[in-house]
Amino acid sequence: MTDAIRFILNGEDVALGDFGQTETLLDYLRLRRRLTGTKEGCAEGDCGACTVLVGRLIDGILRYETVNACIRFLGSLHGTHVVTVEHLAARDGTLHPVQQAMVDQHGSQCGFCTPGFVMSLYGLWLSNDAPSRAEIESALQGNLCRCTGYEPIVKAAEQVAAERPSSLFDPLERDRTEISARLWEIRAHPETIIVEKDGARSVIPANLQAFADFIADEPKATIVAGSTDVGLWVTKQMRLLDPVVFINHLTELQSISADEKGITIGAGVTYTQAFEVLSEEVPQMARLIDRIGGGQVRNMGTIGGNIANGSPIGDTPPPLIALGAELTLRSHSGKRTMPLEDYFLAYGKQDRMAGEFVEKVFVPRPREDAYFAVYKISKRRDEDISALCGAFHVELDMEGRVASARIAFGGMAATPKRARHVEEALTGQDWNWATVSAVRELFDQDYQPLSDWRATAEYRSLTAKNLLTRFFLETAGAPTELQRHELEEA
């Protein structure tokens, strides 16, 4: 056991044993290191002004991802490379090509969001030689600009994409081997790290077993993976959490695999990683990924966390439930598996016992000829929370009748919930417009949604019905969903 985390900040090795259990990376950078290029715009992971890159070894490969420093806790940074905007320009002041492109294209006005945009563009530039407009827009989903209207920023991304000169000027390309080695060295002999400050603890377990042991002893500990939800408990609600146990580094929870039966997703797999596989295996899921958060949130948030916290408006439970996913919970004493929908008991209440944690979710592979789709409806198309999210999974028999129907919605009830009445009414019927138009009204028996700032109950009810219509039309070969870019482009 040890009492300090180790990470690399820009070029510097940092060993930090003095930090609070919910101290954010942003406060550390700005207040303690005076790296003030990284800005606070919202402190809730929505505006991207605080965007930095975090590099970590994934299957031995150093991968840099954009994250929101404002809701990222220091305890989650052990064994990573944190890169801020100050690291980009050369020592002689020569701008990095990404920065130069922003200058050339007049991509900044007030400039406050600009360092965050530079980091998101940098993340894109590192990972994509020739991004399409769709990919550029996707990479910028987590960054708000109120001045420019974005056109010059997109042009900057296009300008710099073409520039792939020698790696000499780029600090991350130049130092890749060396940084990898340093991160390997930090991770070489994992030990559980416990940092105590003012009586509160950050716990970074050495491995999955250590985590299971710890959570068995201290079931009231707050488990933090991506902190895209828990981060706001701290920055907005100012909740005191103690102890906080970090699991984002546990490789045992980060495996994702697909076989002929289906896809198994470890609880610690991020949205970004999960959808790389899910989009491949269940292509209709590809529509959803760009609609969840921004890139920074997708790089941090996990499928396990999205399920574990039991939000009625989480975006992954509806499609996973519709696909028949099974959830595995684990504790010191063993494992249990349940249909995912059974995990959600009531608003804010899940079937997770003291000392248990979400280990993985298994998603059965849908039949080749099954109809499946997921639709998210939100006020703003991208980076918004669902007003409602509906997933439809219908299998027909040889006669064209509905053999099975699984329909699940978020945003329509206190939990993610199946539309049992609609499912039942569809089953055994011919899959045609007469059937669909007859069962639409049964959604009113399944759901009595609320009115709030995202939508009224009337809108939610009507749209749920219309989504079934949309689903039917699409299975009949009449796509109705507005697509800004052709999907294959994305």
Place this chain on the structure above:
Amino acid sequence: MDKTTFETKNTINGPMHASLRHDSAHKHVTGTAEYIDDIREPADTLHAALGMADRTHAEILSVDLDVVKAAPGVVWVMTADDIPGFNDVGSTGQHDEPLLATNKVEFHGQPIFAVIAETRDQARRAARLAKIEYRDLPHWTDIEGAITNGAPLVVKPMTLHRGEPEAEIGRAPRRLQGRMEIGGQEHFYLEGQIAMAIPGEDDDVTVWSSTQHPSEVQHMVAHVLGIPNHAVTINTRRMGGGFGGKETQGNHFACLAAVAAKRLGRAVKFRPDRDEDMAVTGKRHDFRVDYDVAFDDDGRIHAVDATYAARCGWCADLSGPVTDRALFHADSSYFYPHVHLTSQPLKTHTVSNTAFRGFGGPQGMLGAERIIEEIAYTVGKDPLEIRKLNFYGQPGSGRTLTPYHQEVEDNVIARVVEELERSSDYQARRHATIAFNENSPVIRKGIALTPVKFGISFTMTAYNQAGALVHIYQDGSIHLNHGGTEMGQGLYVKVAQVVADTFNVDIERVKITATTTAKVPNTSATAASSGSDLNGMAAYDAARQIKERLIDFAMRQWDVPHEEVEFLPNRVRVGAEVVPFDTLVRAAYYDRVQLSAAGFYKTPKIHWDREAGRGRPFYYYAYGAACSEVSIDTLTGEYMVDRTDILHDVGRSLNPAIDIGQIEGGFVQGMGWLTTEELWWDDKGRLRTHAPSTYKIPLASDRPKVFNVKLAEWSENAEPTIGRSKAVGEPPFMLAISVLEAISMAVASIADYRECPHLDAPATPERVLMAVERLKAL
């Protein structure tokens, strides 16, 4: 500096009309541009947080702050009793805006006290611990509630009247009456409100404030502290966005920081969290427009009678001039032969609404465009035809008089619209849109081309003045200061271009310095799009004075006539001799020539009599037009902007690159206002859309998929403004009306374009779907 290069150079870097990059661009992209929170604080700086009411309208019975005071790190808790001067930060002198509430709460979140602690985190945590007892009073948060409850008006309303609307409305062949609801808008500047105060000797205090109006902050701080203005200095290098949200709304934070700093003798920084910022600072006014219009079978307007009711919030702030400007733009680009317009600035139990890009103009104009749209659907024509039919005419046409009795003398709207109609291929695309809709049951398209005519000048005539200060040092480097503030709009670089141009020197020689009340006093807010018009002219005046002194000196020294002194790029020709600029400057210094000058400018020609509703409030108009095409999904109400073409008039642009940026950014911001940006209060009076998680401004993927923006290259301001340019900050915002109307057309396709969809703003997917349902039910 190399003399030979000066002598061979034919042009300077950065004259007027050149596309220069933003002066801070390099610092923006490297993260080195300094915002107030980035300034290295003095030792022992304290941090403040607001203690906010959790009632919407209530009497305060008791306030128990013992737990707050005892919380870790708390140094002081400040209440209204601790204010040495006046407990008032109202910008209009009505004394209706206490800095801290005393016995009454009038909106949810109203500040009651402030906590000063060693760290910001400690201050924020402590601020939540107060025990306050209230007695609830009835509240209303919207226009409907205000009208139902007979709410008072926060300022005297304005009426504009011309002709005989009362008689004409009954006389015309056709008449329609309608109502439009228009939502407000949060500024969402990326840098929130912030102030840092450092106490000095005697009464002195210096405040770094993120404000568009340093002079007003200065006056407010002095007013609250009960000290003379001369003791207060306000500094503003740059804001991370303003958009009107920092015209008056920075006052609170600066005043609280200053009071605490003077009391405690330590620097105090006040940076609210985003949620607090959105809860306690004002927004764009919501409006309800009730209109009664008379017109003929062609769609030509005879008379308009309209009332513009506004949600003003709990106190006046700028609601008077905002609602006035709504009426000044209730004609959009159209001549109303007979007209009667009234404002209704209603008090509501919400945060006090304030300036926001366009300042009431967008709401006024949107009401007019709805009138046009409804006439078009009524007579069965393309709205663009109705627009053209009703445009103001050229001088002599008898169709040039506005409802406020100002002649429109510089009208170019017909030309702008015609050119855009051609370049955007509007007619063919409209036909294609209608054809598409005939064969598309679920996805529908719409296209609309809408005009903008926006009056430039503060309607408060006194504000149309500006000062500047220019020094030339002995090495020939130039120090420039003026009263305008930089919020991203590129004002600093434009004014520097003016000075560089005047001396004919490279712009690198001109240092742009932070706005401060100590260098240029009694300035106006950087607002009303007037920044470069006013400050550009003031800086020109200062530079011109020094230039004349340099010419006089050269004439004396070389004994040549005036015309033999010529400012060439970075050098001056005096008779047969050519000397580098800095050599001339140094020689002038040794001859004891004053190399510093204060410049001043006031806008000519303007005057306004609000009581009479007559005058010339505007020096000139800026024009533009936009054509937008959208697709909507009639199952969900979701939509996308497929393409927007813009042609905009900035006169002779001072900096085309900067101006294009203002147009693109203004358009997208306007689009947000009319589409996804929705403010939502619950029945307890709490604003529930108080952060970016719930309040949705446009993203990169919301901007028009094809976005063509052009300046009207041929345009020149008819008035002698700086470089014959025109203001650009606000006018492009209203180009976004084209998006709302295109969505409306897509909805109208449901009922074969026979009915006006009456799509209110913001047209969220929900509003669009509900409009579709209304039309389906017909």
